[in-house]
Each structure stands twice: as C-alpha cells, then as structure tokens.
Amino acid sequence: MGDSNATYRYSGKEFQPAPWLPALIPVRERVEARIAALGFPARFNSILLNRYADGEERMGWHSDDEPELGPEPIVVALSLGAERPLRLRWRDRRSEAFNVWLPNDSLLLMGPGTQQQLQHALLPRRVPGLRISLTFRYVS
Numbered sequence: 001m002g003d004s005n006a007t008y009r010y011s012g013k014e015f016q017p018a019p020w021l022p023a024l025i026p027v028r029e030r031v032e033a034r035i036a037a038l039g040f041p042a043r044f045n046s047i048l049l050n051r052y053a054d055g056e057e058r059m060g061w062h063s064d065d066e067p068e069l070g071p072e073p074i075v076v077a078l079s080l081g082a083e084r085p086l087r088l089r090w091r092d093r094r095s096e097a098f099n100v101w102l103p104n105d106s107l108l109l110m111g112p113g114t115q116q117q118l119q120h121a122l123l124p125r126r127v128p129g130l131r132i133s134l135t136f137r138y139v140s
Contacts, residue, residue, distance in 0.1 A: 001019070001020055001021065001024065001045030001047050001048075002017035002018075002047055002139065003020075003045040003046065004017070004019070005045075005139075006045045006046040006139040007023075007067055007068070008066070008068060008139050009068065010066065011052065012025065016054040017046055020047075021059040024047065024134075028044055028047065028136060031044065031076055031078060031136055032044060032136075035074070035076055036068045038109065040109065040111055042076070042138065043136060043138060044076070044136035044138055045138070045139055046137050046139045047134055047137075048133075048135045048137070049132065049133075049134055050075060050132070050135070052082075052084070052106040052110050052130070052132070053121070053130060054082075054127070054128060054130070055082070055124060055125040055126055055127035055128065055129075056124050057122075057124075058122050058123055058124050059121060059122040060121055061119045061120070061121040062120070063116070063118065063119050063120070064110070064115050064135075064137065065116065067087065068098055068139050068140055069115075069137055069138070069140070070138065072113060072116070073112075073115055073137060073138070074110070074111055074112060074137070074138070075110045075136070075137050076107060076108065076109050076110070076116065076136045076137075077102070077107070077108040077133055077134070077135045077136075078105075078106075078107055078133070078134040078135075078136070079102035079103070079104065079105070079107075079108070079131065079132075079133055080131070080133075080134070081102060081129060081130045081131040081132050082104070082127055082128065082130060082131045083102065083104060083127070083131075084102055084122065084125060085099035085100065085101050085102070085124070085125065086099065086101075086108065086120055086121075086122060087099055087120065087121045087123050088100060088119070088120045089118065090118060091115060091116075091117060091118065091119055092117075093126075094112050
C-alpha cells in the first residue's frame with residue numbers, strides 16, 4: 001500500500017501499491033513523528049503489510065536493500081498481535097545471530113546502515129497467535 005508513485009520490486013516482481021486505507025494515514029503520521037523525535041526525520045510513502053497466522057509462518061533471511069529504497073534506507077516495523085522474535089545476523093558473520101523480541105504495539109527502527117550490515121528473518125517458532133507487521137519505508 002502507498003503513494004501511487006511508490007512502485008516496489010521484491011523477489012524479481014514489480015508491485016504497484018494499492019491506495020492508502022484512510023485508517024492507516026494517521027498511523028503513518030504518528031510513526032513519522034515518533035521517528036523524527038528520535039532524530040531521524042523520515043517521510044514514508046509505502047507500507048508492506050504482512051500477516052502471520054501463527055508462529056509457523058515465516059520470512060527467510062533478507063535485507064531491505066532494494067535500489068528504490070535508496071543507499072541507506074530507514075525501515076520501521078510496527079508489530080501488532082502475538083509477540084515474536086525477529087532474528088538478526090551480521091552479513092559478515094562477525095558474531096552470532098541474535099533476537100529482538102517484538103511485543104504487541106512495538107515499533108522497531110532499522111536506521112541508516114542497518115540494511116547494509118545486517119540481515120533479518122522471522123523464523124518458525126512455537127508461538128501461538130496472529131501477528132501483523134506493518135513496515136514503513138520510502139520508495140524513490
């Protein structure tokens with residue numbers, strides 16, 4: 001979902017965003033304000049919505065480093081529903097992978113440099129319950 005010019009390529013496919021749902025516009029504005037308060041002025045023109053029915057659904061290792069996200073993208077994830085760990089690892093494997101637990105209504109800022117240095121994954125876990133992840137980004 002996003003602005004009409006926020007076309008996004010992922011896994012070799014091009015995605016034209018659906019228009020913003022009116023209910024998500026104030027959510028985007030609140031996320032932008034929170035991130036700006038941390039010293040990262042950001043404007044987001046796109047959002048990916050991922051629904052995980054339970055802990056068995058997953059997303060493999062990746063970085064959000066597609067060219068249209070710019071050289072140092074800022075990606076912000078709003079997690080709703082069941083708490084689950086996001087697994088992170090250094091691309092150069094300098095140390096062991098680690099978890100960042102994402103409880104309901106948490107906001108994770110992946111700031112400049114994160115996508116160049118780290119990969120992340122949502123691995124299968126024995127965690128019951130629905131989880132929704134809203135990831136905000138700027139597509140140029």
